[in-house]
Amino acid sequence: MRVSQQEMEKSHRRILHGAARLVRERGIENTSVNDVMGDAGMKNGGFYRHFESKEALIDASLQAAFDQVIEYVEAHLNKHGPEGLLAGYRSYYLSPGHVEHPGTGCPVAALAGDVGRGPDSLKASFGAGLKRMVETLSKAMPGSAREKKERAMREFASLVGAVVIARASDPETARAVLAACRRVPKEG
Amino acid sequence: MRVSQQEMEKSHRRILHGAARLVRERGIENTSVNDVMGDAGMKNGGFYRHFESKEALIDASLQAAFDQVIEYVEAHLNKHGPEGLLAGYRSYYLSPGHVEHPGTGCPVAALAGDVGRGPDSLKASFGAGLKRMVETLSKAMPGSAREKKERAMREFASLVGAVVIARASDPETARAVLAACRRVPKEG
DNA sequence: GTGTTTAGAGGACGGTTGACATCTAATTAG
DNA sequence: CTAATTAGATGTCAACCGTCCTCTAAACAC
Numbered sequence: 001m002r003v004s005q006q007e008m009e010k011s012h013r014r015i016l017h018g019a020a021r022l023v024r025e026r027g028i029e030n031t032s033v034n035d036v037m038g039d040a041g042m043k044n045g046g047f048y049r050h051f052e053s054k055e056a057l058i059d060a061s062l063q064a065a066f067d068q069v070i071e072y073v074e075a076h077l078n079k080h081g082p083e084g085l086l087a088g089y090r091s092y093y094l095s096p097g098h099v100e101h102p103g104t105g106c107p108v109a110a111l112a113g114d115v116g117r118g119p120d121s122l123k124a125s126f127g128a129g130l131k132r133m134v135e136t137l138s139k140a141m142p143g144s145a146r147e148k149k150e151r152a153m154r155e156f157a158s159l160v161g162a163v164v165i166a167r168a169s170d171p172e173t174a175r176a177v178l179a180a181c182r183r184v185p186k187e188g
Numbered sequence: 189m190r191v192s193q194q195e196m197e198k199s200h201r202r203i204l205h206g207a208a209r210l211v212r213e214r215g216i217e218n219t220s221v222n223d224v225m226g227d228a229g230m231k232n233g234g235f236y237r238h239f240e241s242k243e244a245l246i247d248a249s250l251q252a253a254f255d256q257v258i259e260y261v262e263a264h265l266n267k268h269g270p271e272g273l274l275a276g277y278r279s280y281y282l283s284p285g286h287v288e289h290p291g292t293g294c295p296v297a298a299l300a301g302d303v304g305r306g307p308d309s310l311k312a313s314f315g316a317g318l319k320r321m322v323e324t325l326s327k328a329m330p331g332s333a334r335e336k337k338e339r340a341m342r343e344f345a346s347l348v349g350a351v352v353i354a355r356a357s358d359p360e361t362a363r364a365v366l367a368a369c370r371r372v373p374k375e376g
Numbered sequence: 377g378t379g380t381t382t383a384g385a386g387g388a389c390g391g392t393t394g395a396c397a398t399c400t401a402a403t404t405a406g
Numbered sequence: 407c408t409a410a411t412t413a414g415a416t417g418t419c420a421a422c423c424g425t426c427c428t429c430t431a432a433a434c435a436c
Contacts, residue, residue: 167301168303176341
């Protein structure tokens with residue numbers, strides 16, 4: 001049955017944000033259009049009124065996920081300042097909460113592996129989100145513009161690696177890796 | 189048709205090592221039993237004479253992949269000593285060759301994302317391989333036993349993160365991330 | 377109020393998957 | 407040399423996938 005424009009926009013957002021979460025929880029290939037529509041409280045039939053294809057949905061939901069986490073980092077930066085962000089974000093990123101809830105966490109830690117096997121178009125849009133993320137983090141780094149960016153990349157890479165490893169390990173190994181990575185205050 | 193015992197053992201190895209490569213190239217869910225058997229020059233029918241299930245194959249091929257890379261690291265260590273390993277392995281790990289050929293590279297960078305969404309049994313066996321890897325790397329680290337291990341974990345996490353990010357990005361972003369991560373000589 | 381438009385339901389489609397049952401040809405034990 | 411064994415080929419099975427078609431009831435424009 002038809003639905004008012006407002007309802008349709010709400011449906012669209014439900015589909016998009018639900019997909020952004022499901023995709024981070026289950027991976028790109030393991031998230032079906034059916035699952036996404038079911039999560040949004042609908043049947044699969046109406047999907048193609050909202051998105052041209054699954055690929056288009058994935059693209060849009062990835063950007064939505066990046067928007068969400070970048071907004072979080074910006075807010076943190078504005079509230080606690082550069083050095084507050086550095087320590088605070090690292091602490092959040094390596095926390096059990098983040099490790100155990102990929103659906104609301106960093107899309108890079110959750111999906112980089114999948115994207116790496118995807119088409120170049122997907123890598124391009126993922127790379128764009130990644131660039132935005134690194135630029136945001138670099139605001140909290142010391143040094144020249146170039147140094148800021150390189151420090152942000154190194155910091156981000158080590159956080160992503162730690163969480164990816166922790167999620168793929170038994171609980172004991174995961175704890176050990178997170179603890180070791182939490183204990184790195186300064187960089188050469 | 190039946191085949192001699194030697195031929196069967198060769199078949200087994202072909203299936204296993206082919207799977208270890210294919211799985212790193214395509215991911216766990218995107219590698220079908222058909223693909224693996226085809227890669228080994230056979231049809232799917234005989235697969236269950238060699239492995240109990242796809243899960244058993246994945247488990248075995250993961251361990252085979254860990255065996256392979258750990259052997260490589262050990263050889264490097266014996267040939268170039270601790271500090272030679274540190275610089276050499278980092279340089280190899282962040283090289284375009286490794287980034288572009290996941291099939292013969294580190295199983296952690298290639299599959300941690302997939303394993304993180306897999307069953308606990310898979311995480312346990314992956315964690316065991318990971319532990320072996322870290323222990324091998326820790327031989328090249330300075331400090332107490334605990335420090336060695338923690339340094340190895342941090343080093344490994346940042347390498348994995350860098351490669352995972354590089355593989356998921358457009359070529360330009362990938363180069364920038366790898367360059368930034370290559371430029372980290374000492375640790376606090 | 378009437379007629380047009382359309383969001384979503386429901387179902388069908390061809391394709392692929394992991395798993396397995398059956399058959400056959402060749403090995404291997406006696 | 408014969409008979410039992412078995413690796414691999416062939417084909418089937420249900421479950422799932424993304425996509426698209428049709429239908430209908432509700433929201434619109436007039």
